[in-house]
Amino acid sequence: MTSPCSVLIVGAGPVGLTAALCLSRAGVPVRIVDAGDDVDRRMRASTFHPPTLDMLAELELAEPLIDLGLRVPRWQLRQHETKQHLVFDLAAIAADTRHPYRLQVEQHRYCDLAVEALARSGVTVEFGKAVSGVEQTSDRTTAALDSGGESIEAQWVIGADGAASPVRKSLGLKYGGMTHTHSSVLVSTTFPFHEALEDLSDVSYCWSRRGPYSLLRLRQLWRVSLYPGTEDLAVAAEEDRVRDWLNYIHPEAGHAELLDVHPYRVHERCVDQFRVGRVFLAGDAAHLNPPSGGMGMNGGIHDAVNLTGKLIEVMAGASDSLLDRYQRQRHQIVSGRIIPQASANRARMAVKDPKRQLARLDEHRQIAADGERCREFLLKSSMISGLREAEAIE
Ligand SMILES: Cc1cc2nc3c(=O)[nH]c(=O)nc-3n(C[C@H](O)[C@H](O)[C@H](O)COP(=O)(O)OP(=O)(O)OC[C@H]3O[C@@H](n4cnc5c(N)ncnc54)[C@H](O)[C@@H]3O)c2cc1C
Numbered sequence: 001m002t003s004p005c006s007v008l009i010v011g012a013g014p015v016g017l018t019a020a021l022c023l024s025r026a027g028v029p030v031r032i033v034d035a036g037d038d039v040d041r042r043m044r045a046s047t048f049h050p051p052t053l054d055m056l057a058e059l060e061l062a063e064p065l066i067d068l069g070l071r072v073p074r075w076q077l078r079q080h081e082t083k084q085h086l087v088f089d090l091a092a093i094a095a096d097t098r099h100p101y102r103l104q105v106e107q108h109r110y111c112d113l114a115v116e117a118l119a120r121s122g123v124t125v126e127f128g129k130a131v132s133g134v135e136q137t138s139d140r141t142t143a144a145l146d147s148g149g150e151s152i153e154a155q156w157v158i159g160a161d162g163a164a165s166p167v168r169k170s171l172g173l174k175y176g177g178m179t180h181t182h183s184s185v186l187v188s189t190t191f192p193f194h195e196a197l198e199d200l201s202d203v204s205y206c207w208s209r210r211g212p213y214s215l216l217r218l219r220q221l222w223r224v225s226l227y228p229g230t231e232d233l234a235v236a237a238e239e240d241r242v243r244d245w246l247n248y249i250h251p252e253a254g255h256a257e258l259l260d261v262h263p264y265r266v267h268e269r270c271v272d273q274f275r276v277g278r279v280f281l282a283g284d285a286a287h288l289n290p291p292s293g294g295m296g297m298n299g300g301i302h303d304a305v306n307l308t309g310k311l312i313e314v315m316a317g318a319s320d321s322l323l324d325r326y327q328r329q330r331h332q333i334v335s336g337r338i339i340p341q342a343s344a345n346r347a348r349m350a351v352k353d354p355k356r357q358l359a360r361l362d363e364h365r366q367i368a369a370d371g372e373r374c375r376e377f378l379l380k381s382s383m384i385s386g387l388r389e390a391e392a393i394e
Contacts, residue, residue, distance in 0.1 A: 005031045006315065008143055008154035010131045010167050013040065014107050015283030015300035016160030017114035017125070021059050022308035024121045028315060031152060032123065033145075035130035035161075039115060043188050043260050045107040046216055046223055047203075047294030050090065050382045053099035055305045056110075062099065064113050069105025070219050076201040077364050079357050080208030080249070086365040087201060092375045096384055102203060104218050107297055131161065133170030134279055141278045143167075156311060157279045160304070163267070165285035171276045177269030177288070177339075183236040184291070185263045187224040189246070191256035193217070197249075205292075205349055207357040210248050212349035214292075221259060224249070225291065227350070237263040266290045268343055270335045274327045280307055287334045292345035298383055299338045303330050306390070329390040337386040345381075 007023055009016045012034035020032040048056070048065065056062040078085035094100040115125050130146040134157050141157045144150075159167025168175065193215050194200055202217040216223040226245050228236045235241070242261055247254030267288035274281050283300030307326045314320050351357050367373045379385045 005029050005152070005154050007031075007156045007158060007311065008033070008141070008152050009158045009160060010134075010143065011159070011161035011283075011285070012036075012111070012115070012125045012127070013160060013162060013283065014045070014110055014114070014297050015304050016158065017111055017118065018059070018301050019158050019160060019282065019304040019308050020118055020123060020125075021061075021114055021121075022305060023311065024118060024123045025059065026308075026312045028312060030123060031126065031154070032118070033126040033129035033131060033152070035128075035146075037127055039108050039111040041108040043106065043186060043223065043262060045291075045294065045297035046104055046218055047298070048103040048105065048110070049294065049298045050093065050097035050099045050101065051384050051387055052298045052301050053103055054097055055301065057098065059117070061110070061113055061117060065105060065110055066103060068109050068219070069103045070202060070217060071101045072104050072202040072217070073101040074201050075102065075203035076205070077361055078200075078204050078206045079354070079361055080206050081354065082358070083198065084358065084361055085199060085204070086361060086368050088368055088374070088378060088381075090378060090382065092371070093378045093382060093384065096379060097382070102294070104202065104216060106218065130166075132166055134159070134167055135170075136278050155278065158304075158307065159279060159281045159285045160283050160300070161285050163284045163288055165281065167279065168271060168281055168285050171273075171279060171281075173271045173273055173276070173281075175269050175271060177267065180266040180268075180290075181231050182227065182229055182266075183231060183233045183263050184266055185226045185228060185236050185242060185261060187226060187242055187246070187261050188221050188259040189224060189253070189256050190221055190259065191246070191250070191253045193222050193250065193253070196252065207349060207351065207360075208248070209354060210245065213245070213249065214349075215249075233263040233265070237261050266346070268339050270331070270339060272331070274303075274330055275323055280323075280326065282307055286330075287339065289339045289342035290346040291342070292349065293342050293381060295338050295342050295383060299334060302383070302387065306330055325394065329393045332393055333386045333390045337389065338383075341380065
């Protein structure tokens with residue numbers, strides 16, 4: 001057993017790292033452990049929404065991240081065969097955020113910046129330490145590590161240990177919701193879609209007769225999400241199948257270098273309790289949503305900022321009941337806003353009939369052309385309205 005710290009953070013993904021930074025900048029002694037050997041550098045989230053960038057600016061991380069990414073002020077909905085499209089311009093919410101654009105950059109680049117920032121404030125991420133479970137009394141918590149019988153004592157624990165969260169399991173919480181049976185495939189390629197497809201935006205959500213797909217541009221590559229309609233993950237990721245679909249998007253795309261092909265399942269899940277006594281859950285440990293609209297990691301970072309703000313106040317003498325507001329605010333926004341919206345985004349793109357696809361395009365064209373409706377739509381899709389709604393929850 002080592003000497004107690006104030007807050008133990010389990011998991012050094014984007015959510016745990018953000019929590020650690022918020023706390024250490026406020027002078028709270030933290031430890032952060034991760035089961036992996038290093039930052040997870042697989043391709044996962046790649047969109048940072050405007051309010052997340054506003055939060056990262058407070059941590060002095062927005063600028064270095066923006067330097068590594070691609071600013072995308074306009075995104076589009078597109079019908080593949082007819083090339084009809086409409087563009088949403090985030091200039092409509094310029095008065096609502098300091099960053100009226102999506103930043104496209106790999107989540108691991110954010111994690112690397114956060115690890116470096118933590119090191120500068122004297123906190124070393126302790127990789128190679130897996131927590132197997134957490135116990136608590138009225139005044140402290142004890143987290144058991146997998147190896148060597150070691151344990152860590154802390155006043156508070158934040159479980160940011162991802163979808164399989166051993167912290168959540170040790171609390172006995174049910175991860176309610178559902179998993180879609182159809183698989184999705186995330187493909188990274190060097191093919192220059194911006195040069196090959198006319199009037200394409202750097203973020204484009206596309207209907208096609210073959211099925212929906214999205215194209216997201218990063219500095220050095222394009223990220224393509226395909227929804228192949230098969231239930232078998234291995235089949236969905238077969239190289240011939242992936243290349244064939246890329247060829248459907250553009251006849252030369254299927255011959256380009258594939259940097260990564262990652263099949264995965266889409267979940268819609270949320271725990272009922274984000275807090276059990278002295279232990280909190282945040283990010284994927286607490287909720288999962290479809291990737292359409294890029295809200296998973298962003299919502300997790302919003303959890304971390306919300307929770308740590310309250311922990312800092314409680315450690316400075318505020319009533320510990322303040323921490324229940326974290327549960328009320330984030331549970332309401334995740335289950336009432338983020339999951340339904342990500343699910344609606346997914347359903348919108350799942351429309352198969354080409355006539356209905358064009359009708360949906362037309363509906364959204366009308367929204368984009370109407371100043372106030374367009375602003376409202378973008379406040380929602382950029383996750384600003386949800387955060388404002390949360391502020392009103394006592
Ligand atoms: C293929 C794919 C595509 C995605 N695309 C998007 C997207 O476009 N936009 C978006 O917003 N989100 C996307 N997501 C979701 C996004 O990646 C997650 O929401 C985000 O990573 C959640 O961050 P986290 O810190 O909560 O969890 P994670 O990033 O999963 O980090 C959890 C950390 O906990 C560590 N850990 C696990 N168990 C233990 C243990 N027992 N002890 C200690 N440490 C432990 C892990 O090693 C890991 O480092 C995608 C996810 C996937 C899989």
